[in-house]
Structures are given as C-alpha cells and as structure tokens.
Amino acid sequence: MSKRYLIISGLFVLTLAITIGSVSSCKKLMPDMIDPNFGVCGPVDDLTNSQTILFSRGNDQFFAIRDAATGLGPYFVSNSCGGCHSSDNRGHPFTILTRFGQTDSTGNKFLGQGGPQLGSSNLPGYTPEQIPAGAASSKFIAPITAGLGFLEAVPDTEIINMARRNANNPDGVRGHPNYSAVPSNIPPLYGSVPRADGKYICRFGRKASTYSLVQQVAAAYNHDMGITSDYMPINPYNYLDQTAPPASSPEVNNDDFNSVVFYVTCLQTPNQRNADDPTVKRGNALFVQIGCETCHKQTLKTGYSPIAALSNQTISPFTDLLVHDMGQALDDGYTEGDAKTSEWRTTPLWGLGLARNVQGGNIYLMHDGRAHSIQEAIKLHGGEAAASSARFSKLSTQEQNAVITFLNSL
Template identity: 30%
Template sequence: MLLIQKKQKFNFSFLKRTILIKSLVVIFATGLFAVNNSGNFLSNDKNSSLLLKPINNLNDKEYDKFILGRSFFSIPWVEAPSVTTARDGLGPLFNANTCVSCHPKNGRGTLFADENLSSRSLLARLSIKSNDSDEHKEYLIYKGFVPEPVYGNQLSINGIFGVDYEGKIKIDFEEIRIVFPDGEKQILLKPKYNLENLNYGELNKDVNISYRIAPSLNGMGLISLISHEDILANVDENDSNNDGISGRANFVYSNITKKNELGIYTWKASVGFLKEQVAGAASNDMGLTTTIFPDGNCTKYQKECNEAPKPRDMIDLPDDRLDAVTYYLKNIKTYEAKKTKEYEEGLSLFEAISCSKCHISSFNTKKGFKISPFSDFLLHDMGKDLADGRVEFMANGNEWRTAPLWGLALHEKINKEKPRLLHDGRARSFQEAILWHGGEAQNSKENYMNLPKEQREKLIKFLEEL
C-alpha cells in the first residue's frame, strides 16, 4: 500500500512538471514573456546618469563594444596632425569637439551657454532655394536640400588654428501676450535669432536659416525597433477621416543603401538609419569624415579650410568605430514614465484634446514589448508661426516630424534647468510649447486653452513626467 502511494505521488509530481514545462514552452512561443524583456531596455528611474547606462544582459564582447562607442562619443577630438591618431581629424570647421557637448549626458541640449551666449547645442542649418538647375536637382535628390554655396550645410562656430570660424548665433526674443478664455495670461517668446561675425562674406540672398536645438538621445535605438508598417499605418495625407490631421511620411535618400528609405530621425524625419544620423552629425558638427560622408565640410570658397593639415588616414571615423558609436546609442537605457494613477489621468486628458493623434503614446517593438515615445514619426504642418521655410526631401517649410516626448523628464536632472522646448528652444515650458502649435494642431491647442485651469495644470504635470 505504501509503495502504491509513493508511485501515485511520483506520477502526480511528474505530471505537474510536464504541464509546467509545456506551459512555459507555450508562453515563450507566444511572446507572453516579452513584457519582462522590456526591463532590459526601459527604466523609470529618473536620474541624471540613466542615459549613460547600458541595457541589461550585454555579454562581455557586447559591453566592450558599448564602452568603445562611448569613448568615441565622449572623449574630445583633436585637430590633425596629432600623436592621438585615433581621434585626430577635427574640423577644420566645427561646432563642437565632442558629441556630448551638444548632448550632455545623452540628453537634450541647452539653449544658452554662460553669459547668455548661445550654446553649442543650438545649430544654424543653411540652405537656399533651388534654381531648377541640374546641380540643384541632384542636391534635392541626394541631400534633400540645396546647401548655401559659401557656408555649406550648417554654420560652424569654431575653426582649428589658422582657419576662421564661419560665424556666431545671436539670440534675441520678442514678447507675445496670450490670454486664455478664463483670463489667464501667458507671455510667449518669439525668437529673433541672427547670424553675426560672418567671416566668409555675405550669405546668399535666397538663404534659409533654420535654427535647431540638439534633441535628447533617449530611446534612439528603440525607435528602429518599430516596424515601418506600424508607422505608415498612421499616414493620412489627404485627411480622409476629416479629423484635421494629415500625417505624411518622409522618404529620404540613404547613403548606406543607395535608395530611398522611410525617414524616422531628425527634426524633419530626413534620415532613415541611426548609423547615418551619427555619421551626419560627425560631419556637420565636428568635420569628421566617414565612409558614409567621405568629403570634408569645406566649401570651394574657403581657402584656409581646404589647405588645412590633413590627418594620416583619409577617413577620420572608420566603420568599426562608427559602428561602435551607433551600437552605444542603440544600447543605452531608455527612460519611460511610470504608469501611475496620475499618469493615466494625464493621458486621458492628453487623448481628450487630441494631442495623441500625433504624439501617439505607444508602439509595439519587433522584440515584442511596448514603448511609449509619444510620436508618430510623421510630418505635420505646424502652421506659419513654427514654420522654418526649409525643405528636406519631402518635408516642406511648414512641416516637422512629431517630436518624441519621452525622456524630457530627465532634462532638469541633467542640466539643472527646465528644458527649452520646440525645435529652436523658444518655449520655456510645456504650456508655451502647446500655445505655439498651429496648423494641424490648432484644434488641440484651442481644446487645451478651453480646459479648466485645474485640468491644464494636471496635463502639464503629466507632460513633465514623460
């Protein structure tokens, strides 16, 4: 009898283990454990060093590549020739000598440096109108815009020894008073940015100057894990549902694939791949050549720039190091707000006034977990007040990519000051940023202005935690 009981007990235990193993197989096969995987990538730990940390579970080889990428992202570059051959090749014209100069601790840049001077995070992108020549048509196909002939793609505020910098950015504002239906008043700052101390002569008479502040690098790698199908599902170019929102995709030429790709990075969604974005920043901001952008950033009108000493190697940032920097940015931790009761209440208000039609709160990733970037990565007409007049591939002068909102909660932790919002840093608060919205976002702005003050404050607190 005792033997029979032991046998029954064994069979029952064996049966439980069998069921458990089969259940786990089903769970893994159907991706039900994917939510746990998100913890490797996401964190709601709001501290100043979060964006410097690697994702969980990197093996030794992966961690070494992460550290290598971080070193080339953080350690200053020097001008050539130099004994530091791994990091020479800076300039001859440049804005900053490190990536972190524009992206402090991988966060969003600041508008001002010391003494109310513009920081290196504020860039002046330059272009001119196309004259329909074959040369300009080629520029539009392969660069998306026509660069300013003398100063090129972007104003360089620094130069190496013997090479004059191109110019400086002067910041000024005009005050605009806004009154809410309930009587609340808000002062907006309309930027009156200008370029001064131009060392290479006058700008082209048809020049367009678009001022851009360096965005946060939060979640840059996870953006690439959103399927293009999910992004394109929100395209409504002709506003077929009559909601006033008509997001458009920007298809852009890639120097990596040599064909048009869906743009998902930059203020106008003009870059399709993170590696290409890194290479573009290396070229425009630091004057570093890569196999993607092998030409220097001197124009034919800049004699000293063209005659400056050359580094030993033709390519300043070779592929293995460019890949390491890209790998580093793809594998830093991503901040995502904690889903508290206050978060859910704020999200309900956000959705109620239609902000979420462009700032989409969540996407599924190819790894099976959800992320909350609060962007649709599409182009939208934001009205004349925010228009910069600049064309970038299919993006016109009124359009901007919906700016992701996640990670902005870290800015004050990193920089000890509140973020200056929108593409050019004009907005000192989320309320100011909302009040600048026009075009497709006009109705959402008006909906916000008509909310009771208590609900407006609740919505702003929600945004400040994203």
C-alpha cells in the same frame, strides 16, 4: 612604548584594515548607481557580454573629446557627441545647430557653400563661416539620444499605417513619412524598401530626413565636428576651400564609428516616473482626450532587429515618426528631405521631464528652444496641431496642470 600609543597605533592599523576590507566588499561608502528613472545613459536590458563591451567602447567614443590633432574642425559645433547630448539627453541652446540652404524637396542648393549646416565654431586662424546670402536657415537643438535604437526598429509598415490612419482625421492631422534620398553607402535597414523614386522613409532629425543611425552618426561627426568617416569622407570645409587638403583617411576609424552607432542604438528608453499618480493618470487621459496622442503616439511596437533586446518590443516614445504641418509660426523657411518648410517630425516626448537636468534647471523646447515652458510649447503648436492646442487652452487650470504633470512624468 606606552600602552596609550600602542592602543592608538593599533586602532590606526585596525581602521585601515577594516576600511580596505569593507570598501572592497561593501558598496555603502560608494555612491549609488544612477537611477534609471532619472538617467537615460544606461544600456537596454539583456545585452550579451560582447555587446556590453561594445556598448562601453561606444560610450567612451561618444564622450571622447576631439581636438585639431584628432580631426576636429576646421568648422564645428561641438567637440564631442556628448557636448551636445549631455548625459545622453537633449541639447542645450549653447550648442544649437544652424541648418541652411534647402527650401523644398528639390534638395539643398547650398551644399557647395558649406550647407547644410553652419560651423558655428572654428579653429583659431580660420575665418568664421557665414550663412550664404539668400539661404534660408533654421536653428535646431539636439534631440534626446536615448531610445533611438527602438525608434530605428519601428517597421516602415507601422509608420505608413500611422499615416494612413490620419486620412480622415477631423482635426486635419495629415502627417506623412518624410521620404528622402539615402546615400548608397548607407546600409539598408531590415525590411526597408525604397519608393518608386528611390527614396526611403526616413525618421531621425527634426525634419525626419535621416534614414538610420549609421547615417545620423556619420552626419553628426561630419557636420557637428568636422570629422570624416568612411560614410562621409569629405569634410564640409573642403567644399568651401578647394585648396584645403582633404583628409587622407577617415578621421574616425570604423571600429570607433561602429561602436558609437551601437552605443546610441542600445541606449535605454527613458522611463516614466510616477505613472500611478492620480494626477499623472488624469493628465494622461486628458492628453489623449484633447488629441495630442493623435501624433504623439503613446505606444509603438518594434519589429525585427539584429539586436535581440530591441526586437518586438512595445515602447512609449510619444511620436508617430511622421512630419506634420505645424503652422506658420513654426515655419522657418528651411526644410530637409521631402518635408515642407512648415512640417516637422513629431518630437518624441519620452524624457521630457528630464530636460531641466541638462538645461541648467530651465527648459528650452521646440526645435530651436524658443519655448521656455511646456505650456508655451503647446501654445506654439499650430497647423495640424492647432485644434489640440486650442482644446488645451480651454481646459481648466487644474486640468492643464494635470497634463503638464503627466508630461513631466515622461
């Protein structure tokens, strides 16, 4: 054996040994963790080990793809939670939802005709679902998932107080909670009490008509994927086709369901980036000065939560969880709960600057993605927000840019 070959072979073995050893002990050959300032898919801090395991299971279920064999459809919008909430962020117009059938607080008159949501996709062989004649409708882009557990932990009293503070607002801001009937099998939230008519303050969804994350997850499985759970055991398709056999058992079992609820409850909040940048600070000040912060509340406090990491925290969601009259231009003629058709929940602005990451480098804002820039979204604010929108328009270009820079930092 020549010395040359011996050296080369030795180098090969040495390289292999060093590689295996270094990879096991050194992370340099591996990609970095997702920067929590740019990703919103991590858990809140300080979860216990058992909570981390449950969060991980929920993560798997959140992104698990459903097919016909695992309950998908026959009508559906997407085949997984992650299909609409890419990277736990907001949705893309290609998975937009169409809600229909309700025009006032008396409820949805089209539940027997497939309401409240159109199954925009269907399994092969099924006739595509249509919006019934005469039903009002509106399109919704999926909102950001991150931080929802903190919003759930905001006490009803805090929401009521924010509404009361609007009473004499000179701009005419009159936001109010959306009270809705909650199915009896949805567990009550801590500290939540019904109004005299039995309706509860609700806070999730574009119309703030969903009470809790349990109800939200059950509705998402049911309406978005056509998957039944113990909380919503009837597939919407069964209302349309009474001959179709109902699912004999929930298509998502309770363990998986609960893990998804826990997962969305414990997702981190989006972090603000470049908070110390002078332009960001200037934009933040202008944001408050022109009145945006009246509804897009910069700071909220959570109350008690059975998950310690969510209890008594100060958060910056930029929402008041109230519904506001946004004017005629945004009145689609459709509503949910007690909200009027022109009323929309104040959208949390946290994570706004990350929207392009999940919208193909573009941006689709407002409830149906009609705004293709933040400026356009601001200009679409009417009704109670008209005064603030007008003040924004009167800012100098430099000042407007500062506001936009600030919003992009969220």
